[in-house]
Amino acid sequence: MNKSGALNGIRVIDLSTSVSGAWCARMLADFGADVALFEGPDGHPARHLAPFDDAGVSVIAEYVLTNRRSAIVDIEQPSGLDAMRLAAGRADVLVCSMLPGDMKSLGLDFTSLRGANPKLIVCSITPHGSTGARSEHPGNDLTTAALSGWASINGLADRPPLKPGGLQASYCAGTMAYGSIVSALLARRKQDPMPGQFIDISELEVMASTFAPALLNSQYQGEPQARKAKIDMSTGPVPVRDGHFALTISRPHFWRDAMNVLGLDDLAEDPRWATSWYRREHADEYVDRAQAKLADWNKMDLFDTLAALRVIAGPVLETNELADNVHLRARNFFRSPDTGGPEYPGPAFKMGETPAQLVRRAPRPGEHSGRVLREFAGLEDSVIDALLASGAAR
Amino acid sequence: MTGPRFGPLHGYRGIVLTQAWAGSYATQILGMLGAEIIQVEFHGRPDSWRGAYDRPIPDTVRDAPGASANQHTWNVNPNYNSVNLNKQCITLNLTHPDGVEIFKRLVPLADFVVENFAPRVIGNLGIDYDALRQIKPDIILCSLSAFGNNGPWRDVPGIGGTIEPISGMSALLGYEDGPPLNSGQMYPDAAAGLNGFAGIVTALMHREMTGEGQYIDLSMQEASLAFIGDAMLEERMTGNVRVRLGNRHMTFAPHGIYAAADGNWLALAAETEAQWAALSGIAGHEEWLRDARFGVNEARKANEDALDVEIGAWVAGEERDSLAEQLSQAGVMAAAVLDAHEVAADKALRDRGFIVEVEHPEAGVHPQSGVPVRFSDTRAKVERHAPLQGQHTQEVLERFLGVEEVEYQDLLKRGVTGAGPSN
Numbered sequence: 001m002n003k004s005g006a007l008n009g010i011r012v013i014d015l016s017t018s019v020s021g022a023w024c025a026r027m028l029a030d031f032g033a034d035v036a037l038f039e040g041p042d043g044h045p046a047r048h049l050a051p052f053d054d055a056g057v058s059v060i061a062e063y064v065l066t067n068r069r070s071a072i073v074d075i076e077q078p079s080g081l082d083a084m085r086l087a088a089g090r091a092d093v094l095v096c097s098m099l100p101g102d103m104k105s106l107g108l109d110f111t112s113l114r115g116a117n118p119k120l121i122v123c124s125i126t127p128h129g130s131t132g133a134r135s136e137h138p139g140n141d142l143t144t145a146a147l148s149g150w151a152s153i154n155g156l157a158d159r160p161p162l163k164p165g166g167l168q169a170s171y172c173a174g175t176m177a178y179g180s181i182v183s184a185l186l187a188r189r190k191q192d193p194m195p196g197q198f199i200d201i202s203e204l205e206v207m208a209s210t211f212a213p214a215l216l217n218s219q220y221q222g223e224p225q226a227r228k229a230k231i232d233m234s235t236g237p238v239p240v241r242d243g244h245f246a247l248t249i250s251r252p253h254f255w256r257d258a259m260n261v262l263g264l265d266d267l268a269e270d271p272r273w274a275t276s277w278y279r280r281e282h283a284d285e286y287v288d289r290a291q292a293k294l295a296d297w298n299k300m301d302l303f304d305t306l307a308a309l310r311v312i313a314g315p316v317l318e319t320n321e322l323a324d325n326v327h328l329r330a331r332n333f334f335r336s337p338d339t340g341g342p343e344y345p346g347p348a349f350k351m352g353e354t355p356a357q358l359v360r361r362a363p364r365p366g367e368h369s370g371r372v373l374r375e376f377a378g379l380e381d382s383v384i385d386a387l388l389a390s391g392a393a394r
Numbered sequence: 395m396t397g398p399r400f401g402p403l404h405g406y407r408g409i410v411l412t413q414a415w416a417g418s419y420a421t422q423i424l425g426m427l428g429a430e431i432i433q434v435e436f437h438g439r440p441d442s443w444r445g446a447y448d449r450p451i452p453d454t455v456r457d458a459p460g461a462s463a464n465q466h467t468w469n470v471n472p473n474y475n476s477v478n479l480n481k482q483c484i485t486l487n488l489t490h491p492d493g494v495e496i497f498k499r500l501v502p503l504a505d506f507v508v509e510n511f512a513p514r515v516i517g518n519l520g521i522d523y524d525a526l527r528q529i530k531p532d533i534i535l536c537s538l539s540a541f542g543n544n545g546p547w548r549d550v551p552g553i554g555g556t557i558e559p560i561s562g563m564s565a566l567l568g569y570e571d572g573p574p575l576n577s578g579q580m581y582p583d584a585a586a587g588l589n590g591f592a593g594i595v596t597a598l599m600h601r602e603m604t605g606e607g608q609y610i611d612l613s614m615q616e617a618s619l620a621f622i623g624d625a626m627l628e629e630r631m632t633g634n635v636r637v638r639l640g641n642r643h644m645t646f647a648p649h650g651i652y653a654a655a656d657g658n659w660l661a662l663a664a665e666t667e668a669q670w671a672a673l674s675g676i677a678g679h680e681e682w683l684r685d686a687r688f689g690v691n692e693a694r695k696a697n698e699d700a701l702d703v704e705i706g707a708w709v710a711g712e713e714r715d716s717l718a719e720q721l722s723q724a725g726v727m728a729a730a731v732l733d734a735h736e737v738a739a740d741k742a743l744r745d746r747g748f749i750v751e752v753e754h755p756e757a758g759v760h761p762q763s764g765v766p767v768r769f770s771d772t773r774a775k776v777e778r779h780a781p782l783q784g785q786h787t788q789e790v791l792e793r794f795l796g797v798e799e800v801e802y803q804d805l806l807k808r809g810v811t812g813a814g815p816s817n
Contacts, residue, residue: 006600031596050644051628051636059628110770129768133742137722138669142641142649143729146661149737151651153578154567160651161659161731163641164577165566171621172588176423179592180402180767182599183427187402187772189602198770205748205766208737210584212763213415216476217579218734219760222454225578225734236576237559244574246564248555250442275446303560307550312540314556316574318565319629319636322619327547333616334630343630348589348620350542353608354600 005032006354010185012093013038013376014068015075015084017045019167020125020203021097022064023174028093028181029067030347030356036372037070038084041394043365060167063344065362066337071373072366072394073387075106080392087376089116093181095123099138100130110198120196121184125177129202139203144169148207153214157227172210173203175348232287233294234280237316242298246314247290247306250276257309261302262293337361366394398480401428402772406598409434409497409504413441415554415583416614417510417538418477420590425480426765427774432504432790433478434497435783437485437812443477444468444783447815461758466814468783470757475780477587479752479762483781484790485811488519492810496791497521498529503794505601506534506594512551513543523609532607534597538590542613552614554580561618566625568638582618589617647694648673651731652706658714659731662705662721667691672724676717677708754779784813 010033014025022044029035037044046061053059074080085108088094094113096103103109103124110122124130127139145151145163155162180199188194208215218224228235237244249255252274259268267286272278279286294302299315306313322328323343334343339360347356373384373393387393398404406429412418413435425431435441449467456465468474486493498521501507507526509516516522516537523535537543540552555576558564563582564574593610601607619626625636641661643649649663664670667690674682682688682704687697694701709717714730721728732740738761743749750764765774791797797805805811 006596006603008603027592048645051632051634053631057631059631060624062631063624063627128742129746132746134722138665138725138727139729140663140665140727142643142651142661142663143727146651146659146729146731147737147740149732149734150578151659151661151731152733155569155575155578156572159569159572160641160653162567162569162575163651163661164581165563165568165638166622166625168581168585168621171623172585175588175592176766179423179588179595180427180769182592182595183402184769184772186406186595186598186602190405195771197772200768200770202746202748202766205743205746206588208743208748209763209766210419210581210588211579211734211737212419212476213473214579215734215738215763216472216760219738220455220458220470220472220757221452224736227578231573231575236555237564237574239573244559244564246556246559246576248553248576250553254551275448277446277449307547310549310551312551312553312556314552314559314564316559316564317562319562319622319626322562322626323629327541327545328616328619330545331542331613331616333619342627345623345626345630346616346620348585348617349593349610349612351593351596351608351610353606354596 004354005357007031007033010034010093011091011376012036012095013087013091015094015096016125018097018125019046019060019064019170020173020177021095022046023171024123024125024177024181025068025095026064026066027175027178030358031354032357035068036376037065037068037363038073039070039365041072041074047365062362067357067359068363069368069372070363070365071369074392077392079387079390081106083373083377083379083387083393085116086378088113088120090376090378091117091120092185093121093123095125095177097125099126099136100124101136114196118196119188119194121181121188121199122196123177123181123199123201125173125201125203127203129205130200141167141169144203144207147204149211149215150207153225153227155227156231157229161227169203169207173201173206176206177201232283233291234283234287237314238291238294240294240297240299240302244316245294245299245302246316247294248314250312254311257311258306261305261309262290264289264293369393397430398428398777401426401774402769404428406430406505407503408432408506408508409500410507411509411511413510414443415477415580416586417508417590418443419584419587420538420594421508422477422479422481423591424594426776428772431481432500433481433483433781435483435485437487437493437809438489440468440783441474443471443473445471445473455757458758458760460753462756465756468814475754475757476762478780479776480778481781482786482790483784484787485784485813487810490810492805492808494520496795496810499795501526501529501533504530504533505598506536508536508590508594510538513537513539513548527607532601532605534594534601534607534610536590536594536610536612538586538612538614540614542616543611554583557582557614557618561615562622562626563618566622566636566638570638570640570642572638574638582614585621586612586614586617642698646691647698648701648705650702650705652709654709654712654714654717660709660714660718661729661731663727665727669726673721673726676720676724679704679708750776752776752779755782784811787811
């Protein structure tokens with residue numbers, strides 16, 4: 001689909017049933033792989049996630065299912081499963097997110113898939129990984145936030161722990177899975193015949209990996225990092241005239257310049273305040289004064305003033321403000337798919353020679369069933385017609 | 395000149411200038427997958443995650459099992475030590491012409507270079523992409539910065555704590571009735587780091603196919619925004635500005651974190667009617683299934699406040715771990731809210747080899763988060779503790795550049811390399 005992609009020529013079966021798996025497959029497609037989504041008769045589960053647009057289309061599905069073709073194939077029916085297996089026999093990569101027991105009961109365990117296609121890379125992305133005590137437990141972004149430690153440090157001490165906003169475990173795990181698949185493709189190229197392998201991604205472990213600093217801090221401190229008792233400018237966004245603003249200062253000159261901007265010359269010039277550990281231990285001596293000054297500013301005026309001095313500063317922006325953001329617009333961060341559709345954000349990073357492509361928005365379920373079964377599974381038209389007639393494909 | 399002999403990326407080498415979290419995390423993952431990572435730390439301007447040199451060291455670190463009696467603040471910072479596993483560290487003073495010269499002699503030995511200075515810095519040092527390409531035409535350079543390498547905010551500095559609000563993430567994190575929050579530890583760095591890893595392996599793939607290197611421009615603001623991209627696309631598709639949802643889900647109810655007995659917390663959710671039926675049964679509240687407010691997901695979502703009161707009253711008397719296990723066994727989404735010590739001690743995470751005990755020569759033995767992926771054939775692993783500052787300078791310069799003892803001592807004496815405060 002993508003002529004200048006780094007993954008040109010790589011054929012991927014997206015058998016995912018989760019946002020994490022779909023995000024992994026989206027990245028593979030963005031960088032040039034030919035990705036076919038095999039979705040069940042009810043459609044990919046992301047299609048049923050709110051919010052929806054006026055036409056009833058899931059925004060999340062529109063975001064994570066782009067750049068690929070869709071076939072409806074019912075792998076609960078033997079002929080549908082056979083067609084999927086034929087496609088797996090001819091693919092480079094298979095992305096799946098079923099719990100390991102479900103994979104095995106469909107006969108889709110790695111050993112049997114590899115038997116039919118020794119070069120196949122199978123990437124399983126599940127809440128807790130494909131082995132271990134929790135492998136058959138269901139999970140989602142909430143439970144992953146709980147078990148990874150993140151919920152225990154997000155939010156306030158006198159209120160419940162908080163999950164991260166949105167679908168963070170899904171995007172993190174999907175991205176880790178993408179990088180792992182490309183790594184396996186790199187390793188595969190170096191051997192002849194090319195060997196595939198099984199990649200086991202646990203959403204929990206990816207989130208616990210992003211929790212690594214807090215985990216080791218807690219070990220060194222001798223007690224687990226706790227949620228904050230209150231939010232002040234040393235720990236997060238605080239009120240300004242038209243919203244909230246984070247002035248989480250790190251380097252000494254940031255402190256000096258910011259305090260001067262706020263008109264707190266005594267705090268700016270006293271060298272003791274230059275180090276972050278001193279400020280942390282004496283927060284009650286400056287926080288109220290500085291926050292009283294902050295409350296008089298509009299967030300973008302303060303940002304612009306501090307930015308001119310090259311001081312870090314963080315106005316809290318909402319999605320409508322980001323859509324109009326002068327910097328993101330200058331960098332062409334928003335773009336519509338080549339074949340039309342709404343403005344999408346992204347990509348997450350810009351590659352000079354092989355930029356991520358956004359060719360098409362998410363396919364309708366089964367939009368390409370015939371072509372996918374022909375090109376991926378190698379089926380004759382008569383066989384495809386029989387599958388469609390039986391309802392094993394649509 | 396052999397590097398690691400494990401993992402899908404063995405045989406690749408990065409000479410990297412990464413620091414703090416995002417860049418260091420990206421290159422740590424590459425190292426865990428078998429790439430050889432030589433981290434070049436700026437002598438005289440140390441990695442901010444090594445902390446201030448005059449920072450007090452807590453007694454708990456002094457007394458840790460296996461801890462050295464001779465600890466240096468910069469070697470016992472948990473931030474640094476948590477995101478620099480599997481690396482070798484050399485120090486070079488990059489404001490000294492000889493420091494830059496040594497760096498440039500190392501570049502031809504690298505497949506990729508990664509840095510997360512402010513964008514103008516590598517140009518000032520004379521080692522931007524064009525300069526590196528002169529030295530090695532197929533080099534891959536990945537730059538991670540706050541706002542990317544062009545645009546009006548290019549030179550505005552940023553850290554996770556300011557990128558979180560300015561990327562839209564903070565506006566989505568918080569209680570439904572409360573203000574926007576930052577995460578407990580600057581999460582945008584982690585999101586950027588994972589994407590840095592993804593970008594570098596993509597560039598390696600392109601180089602294998604074509605022989606071409608390339609430049610990767612990673613803006614932390616954009617990487618973070620991509621990870622709330624569905625909320626951003628929602629605004630573009632529907633005009634709706636998403637608000638904070640606490641622990642709730644846009645589609646499913648129940649979906650929350652509830653107080654259990656003994657001050658513990660339990661997360662639970664039902665995404666299917668089967669899960670809801672199983673949950674109601676375990677709760678001993680089958681009447682919920684017949685309650686018009688709770689019978690189907692749509693009704694539960696519409697009556698979520700009342701639902702949360704009912705579930706909260708039930709969970710309050712339950713023991714966290716046994717209820718989480720019972721619900722999970724029944725196919726309901728449920729999990730204990732673990733604190734950092736409980737994560738480190740978690741048996742399932744240890745059994746899978748994710749949490750590993752790492753012995754560090756100064757800080758002693760501590761559990762750490764390990765490799766977030768399992769490969770069946772090309773195993774990834776934790777092989778090295780985070781390096782001491784400059785631990786590998788002499789060895790690396792000798793191995794790669796043939797620098798001998800006398801010359802190394804001269805570099806030390808002239809401040810081209812060294813450890814600790816530079817004066």
